[in-house]
Amino acid sequence: MRVLLVGGSGQLGRELQHCKPADMELLALGSQELDLREARLVAARVDAFHPQVIINAAAYTAVDRAEREQEAAFAVNGQGAANLAQSARSVGAYCIQVSTDFVFDGAQSRPYLPMDQANPLGVYGASKLAGEQLALAAYPEGVAVVRTAWLYSAFGNNFVTTMLRLMAERETIGVVADQVGTPTWAHSLAEALWQMCRVQPKGIWHWTDAGVASWYDFAVAIQEEGLGCGLLEREIPIRPISTVDYPTPAKRPAYSVLDKTETWAALEMTPSHWRQALRRMLLEYKENRGA
Ligand SMILES: NC(=O)c1ccc[n+]([C@@H]2O[C@H](COP(=O)([O-])OP(=O)(O)OC[C@H]3O[C@@H](n4cnc5c(N)ncnc54)[C@H](OP(=O)(O)O)[C@@H]3O)[C@@H](O)[C@H]2O)c1
Known part of the structure; x- marks a missing residue:
């Protein structure tokens, strides 16, 4: 199966390359090689490679900016997501559009189903929702939207690598305790996306690791696991703080747990609990750092 990956240099893109199944032929492009905003270039690239599957892991991800x-x-x-979906349609390729829990406003207190009403609180979430809608409208018979959340990986900068740095540098830190979601190892998502390439379900799907946590819970786990595997040398106090004590330009949903039941059934796979995934990522991070 020939697969075109856009956003190959991002943390998800790199994990997709890292766990590529042997029977997949992959062309991975960063923004230097293919800018999604250039509709004609996107069409030409897709036409030339003629993939059977296209994965869009590219995005403008600076939530506050x-x-x-x-x-x-x-x-x-x-528009970038729409450009890619239109090009996928022209060659008949199955097209995976990765999206986010930030399309929801977080007012719910049970996990969000794929068909629950989206209501983004900020520009990033609104732009991702526009991408979902434009891609599905351009190619309803060939697009799958996969919403995920709180991604981290041994590649790139993310909450885990930031926490490890701060925990080594500071005497104490405060972490938001009133936003709840699911930390998700980009590697777990990458494995699910490879399975999607085979099963090819269309429409909207949710995928994260299993379980729930606040950012504070996540930070406490990072410290415990980091001490356990020798990435951190000393323990510091971590204070739970509220969102009002840590103002950011973009509002974030207070609750953005996604319901993955349908995806697990369709793909016949279930993710690890987020804490087990974190442990595996930290070991990989430690190995890479030592290399
Ligand atoms: N990170 C999270 O916590 C999170 C949570 C939920 C959903 N998601 C979604 O998951 C997906 C992957 O996120 P990530 O964390 O892997 O992102 P990331 O590490 O920020 O990587 C973004 C990728 O997009 C590429 N890109 C940016 N502008 C582009 C353009 N105009 N044309 C083509 N490529 C462009 C970047 O290329 P360069 O490196 O060359 O600039 C990079 O490869 C995205 O759809 C994101 O919205 C992320």
């Missing part, structure tokens, strides 16, 4: 760069966020996350 998006509040003042609305046009830039929509150009990549909205």
Whole structure:
């Protein structure tokens, strides 16, 4: 199966390359090689490679900066996703569009189903929702939207690598305890996406690791696991703080746990609990760092 991956240099893109099944032929492109905003270039690249599957792991992901760069966020996350879906349609390729829990407002207190009403609180979430809608409208018979959340990986900068740095540098840290979601190892998502390439379900799907946590719970686990595997040398106090004590330009959902039941059934796979995934990621991170 020939697969075109856009966003190959991002943390999800790198994990997809890392766990590529042997029977898949993969062309992975970063933004230097293919800019999603350039509709004609996207069409030409897709036509030349003629993939059977296209995975869009590319995005404008600067959640706070998006509040003042609305046009830039929509150009990549909205129109860019539409450009790719249109090109996928022209060659009959199955097209996976990765999206986010930030399409929801977090007012619910049970996990969000794929068909629950989206209501983004910020520009990033709105631009990703636009991408979902434009891609599905352009190619309803060939697009799958996969919403995920709280991604981290041994590759790139993310909450886990930031926490490890701060825990080594500071005497104490405060972490938001009133936002709840599911930390998700990009590697777990990558494995699920490879399975999607085979099963090819269409429409909207949810995938994260299993379980729930606040950012504070996640930070406490990072410290415990980091001490356990020798990435951290000393323990520091971690204070639970509230969102109002840590103001950010973009509002974030207070609750963004996704219901994955349908995806687990369709793909015939279930993810690990997020804490087990974290442990595996930290071991990999330690090995890479030592190399
Ligand atoms: N990170 C999270 O916590 C999170 C949570 C939920 C959902 N998601 C979604 O998951 C997906 C993967 O996220 P990630 O964390 O792997 O992102 P990331 O590490 O920020 O990587 C983003 C990728 O997009 C590429 N890109 C940016 N602008 C582009 C353009 N105009 N044309 C083509 N490529 C472009 C980047 O290329 P360069 O490196 O060359 O600039 C990079 O490869 C995204 O759809 C994101 O919205 C992420």
